[in-house]
Amino acid sequence: MLGGKKLSAGDKNKRRPSSSIQILRIRTQDLTTGRIELGPDSGFSSDFTHQDFQLFDFTHQDFPFPNVQYEIIIFSRIPFPNLFSWNTLIRAHAAGPDPRLALLLFARLLSDGPDDPDKFTFPFAIKAAAALSALREGAALHGMVVKSPFFSSDIFILNTLVHFYAACGDSGLALRVFDNIPSRDVVSWNSMINAFALGDRWDDALRLFEEMQRENVMPNDVTMVSAASICGKKCDLELGRRIHAYIQRNDDIEASSILDNALLDMYVKCGSLEDAELLFHSMNTKDSISWTTMLVGYCKLGHFHAARHLFDQMPDRDIASWNALISCYEQSGRSKEALDLFHDLQQADVKPDEVTLVAALSACSQLGALELGCWIHAYIKKNSFALNFHLTTSLIDMYSKCGDLEKALDVFESTKNRDVFVWSAMIAGFAMHGEGKEALDLFEQMQEAKVKPNGVTFTNLFCACSHAGLVDEGKLFFSKMLPVYGIAPNAEHYSCIVDILGRAGLLEEAKECIRNMPMPPSASVWGALLGACAIHRNVELGEHACKHLLKLEPRNHGAHVILSNLYARSGNWNAVARLRKSMKDSSLKKEAGCSSIEVQGVVHEFLVGDISHPLKEKIYLQLDEIASRLKAVGYVPDKKLVLQDIEEDAKERALSLHSEKLAIAFGLISTSSPAPIRITKNLRVCDDCHLVAKLVSGIYNRDIILRDRFRFHHFTGGLCSCMDYW
DNA sequence: GTAGGGTTAG
Known part of the structure; x- marks a missing residue:
């Protein structure tokens, strides 16, 4: 149906097939009718015939469902496909590279299908909505389900809905569905536990895990995967070990490599290499995920030789293994090693993916390696990588941090789609080059474009104000954060505002600001005050800030250096000598300038x-x-x-x-x-x-x-x- | 003849 009018068969044959398929829009008022309609802005023309499926490009190389093309040909040759055929095709698309096609087909089924959708159709269609995080569309499907006496208590459909709301990031709505499931089975519990886990509500997830056992639903291997994964995220090694022991004790929990990998990941996240190694060596089947997880474990704890050794031993490295090591190098500040490995990857004729390129660009940013960064940009263009938000943000960041603000701006301006990270990266670019006014202008434009700023945007804005000496503007933004933008300032934002005030010489106001913080002042807050004292040669307040800073971070050599500089500037060489002796005694070394x-x-x-x-x-x-x-x-x-x-x-x-x-x-x-x-x-x-x-x-x-x-x-x-x- | 939930890199 289009615009509320049902098309006759004759209409269908007259129209041209649509060349671009966009997501269908389901109007909320359609919930009352229990039917799905295509909105006028859906970009979908309903002149779609079964033969048209053959025009789509299903030759995508990573296409995970090799039989789809075959099915489409079969399907298009069936003169009157039955509901079974529709369901099969919707399923294939829901798991395919373009789940929008599953939703399109579902809409098509409603208008032209041989029957109404049945209890098999809904899980496939909802799964497609979940894959797309298409909240409105999934909610519409939910509406149809609720109104049907046959489907509203179907456990398969309801479980899929729990998963769907979780995938859309709304564990609250998932819980509402879960609470209304008449008799929950293990999949219901698993889905809800996972919904909490996805929403970072780990304690809720663990409570549910206990509750399910009280209700005599036996956890299975899938439950234990979630439980292990939550222990990892919480860094709860004790509970993780208990989960592991429980699995070993209970024979009805089926062993799987997914479960082994989840446990391995848990030990790595909890920082216990001993447990991880023990498990890794006892595993009968190790897939590339097992190897990569172990590799990440070595990297995270700084065992770079062991990581490299494992990497060289891996039976089959996929791109994720390369990415893990490159990213680990890059995040540990070993940018040169990251880029060397990126070079090895190309020598080995392995194709980088977006993640590789993001990591490599980030390494270039750290080193200021503009030429290599430009080369990667050219590589992206040459190999027609789609510039997603991640890559765009990385490119803007790389050009900014390598000192080429013009090119950063080129990338920014040639991007039509900008999310909050893209905008924030460009604001940061202006900020670090001292172009305060431009950064503020960009923030205005961002609001005109209706992109909501986040905490990072404000950090970058404050950075701009600080470097350009825009004290009043900084204060104004700070005062508006919560009431206007709904973002509660965190300790980092307080450091920024203290920095802005302090640099401008408003040391008393900065002190007052720290006194009024709703959370305990962090080390970086005291660091900002100390830095300001160093600029304005205020020895007394500087000592005060330094004392607090060292209480929080006794081994912060930066603090010692700044205080030492402050003493040196005021010619107090005795104090300098005392400080240097105490640094020497605690074996603190100034970070070598490079x-x-x-x-x-x-x-x-x-x-x-x-x-x-x-x-x-x-x-x-x-x-x-x-x-x-x-x-x-x-x-x-x-x-x-x-x-x-x-x-x-x-x-x-x-x-x-x-x-x-x-x-x-x-x-x-x-x-x-x-x-x-x-x-x-x-x-x-x-x-x-x-x-x-x-x-x-x-x-x-x-x-x-x-x-x-x-x-x-x-x-x-x-x-x-x-x-x-x- | 078709169904739901899970692990690695960012």
């Missing part, structure tokens, strides 16, 4: 005073030349920040060998104008290096784009984009 620069696709890393580079002679000659040209324009090294109380000329030498200066020197000799020198530093850039970079950009007439831990500095003609506010 700067990297990419030249022709190769990333070169420099540490302080590094002499490991093959071109070290040339680099040090260049450094000498820079030093003399800087002196000629009146530059005096800012030695206050050299931590040790050492001799003056030694201080000067230590300062002149900071990693970013080595990278700048290398950049000058290995690249040429007008290409900017792009440097990525793992820590915040120090005052002296910032000054040197400004002067070099003027004297050598070369732009320098330096990314530090927190933001970008664009040095050009002797000035920096941050206006010395960072």
Whole structure:
């Protein structure tokens, strides 16, 4: 039916087949009639004949149901297909690559089928709605079920509905269906336990697990998979072990590799490699999921050699195994290893998927490896990967963090569909480059586009305000978060606002803000206050913040360094020495500063005073030349920040060998104008290096784009984009 | 002759 009018057979034959299939829209008023109608905006033309199925592209290489095409041909040749044939085809599509076709067929069945749908039809159709998270469509199916005396108590249909609402992310609605199931079987309980698990309501799930046993429904292997998985998510090793023991005790729980894998995953998530290894070695059948799960276990606990060894031993690696190792490297900050493995993958002629590309792009972001990032972007285009939200977000993030804001904006603007992550990534891009106004404008546009901001959006906005010194704007956004946007500020948001106030010198207001926090102040809140005190040389408040910070994170070396800098700036060398001794006693080391620069696709890393580079002679000659040209324009090294109380000329030498200066020197000799020198530093850039970079950009007439831990500095003609506010 | 629930990478 279309627009409420039933088409006659004659109409059908006159119309052209539709070329694009879109999801059908079921109007809610149709619930009262118990029939499904196609809305006028559905894009579906009802001139669809059985022969048209042959026009669809079912040759997708990952098509999981090899017989579908065959069935379609058969189906289209059946002059009067019966309900059984309809059901079979709906089932095939519900599990196929495009479940929308199952819903289309269902609608078609209602208007043109030989019979009304039966108790077999509904589970297939609801499953399709679940696969699509199509809440409205599934709810309409639910409406039809409820009104039917035959279906409203059918346990198969009701169980599928529980699963459907869970898949749509609404465990509350799932529970309403579950509560109304007249006599629940083990699948009902399993579905509801899983619904809670999907909604991160782990304790509710475990309560239900106990309740089902009280009602004398025996858990089966599927129940135990969920139970194990919940223990993993809760990091409850004790309960996990009890579940495992229960399974071993009860012979009626059927062994399966899915169950073994779920237990393995539980042990890995709980961080018990011993249990995981024991189970892994006792497993008779290990599939690629088992191997990959074990691999993730080694990676997460930092056993990278064991992980690599396991990876090399795997009998058959699928793309998920590669992705696991690449992602683990990338998330542990081992970006170079991640990219090396990405390279191996290509050498092995394995096709990356979207997950691989997201991880590789993320590794590029961390390293500032723009050339490789561009190459991956070209690869995506060449192999016509669909730019989904994930990939788009990663590309924007990569270009932003590699210092090419223009390209980030290109990607952003060429994307029509933008979810909250895509918008937030672009806002973050502007923020880290100090383009506060643009970030705020984009937030306005995002609201015009009716995309609801989330907590991350606000973090990025605050970051923009902080770097651009937009204090009033930051305060305004903060005050609107809960009342206007319904997002309760978390500790991270409080750190941001403390940072904004503190940087602007409003230390008292920042202190007051911390006092009014509804949750205990986190380490990062105190860190923000400490940073502000360092900028504004407030030793007393700085000590106060540092004391609180160290109470929460005794081994935070960053705090020691900032406080030490604060003492150093105010010339209190005794305090510096005391602090350094206490750091030494607790074997705390300052994180080594490291700067990297990419030249022709190769990333070169420099540490302080590094002499490991093959071109070290040339680099040090260049450094000498820079030093003399800087002196000629009146530059005096800012030695206050050299931590040790050492001799003056030694201080000067230590300062002149900071990693970013080595990278700048290398950049000058290995690249040429007008290409900017792009440097990525793992820590915040120090005052002296910032000054040197400004002067070099003027004297050598070369732009320098330096990314530090927190933001970008664009040095050009002797000035920096941050206006010395960072 | 057709049916429901579960594990890995992001």
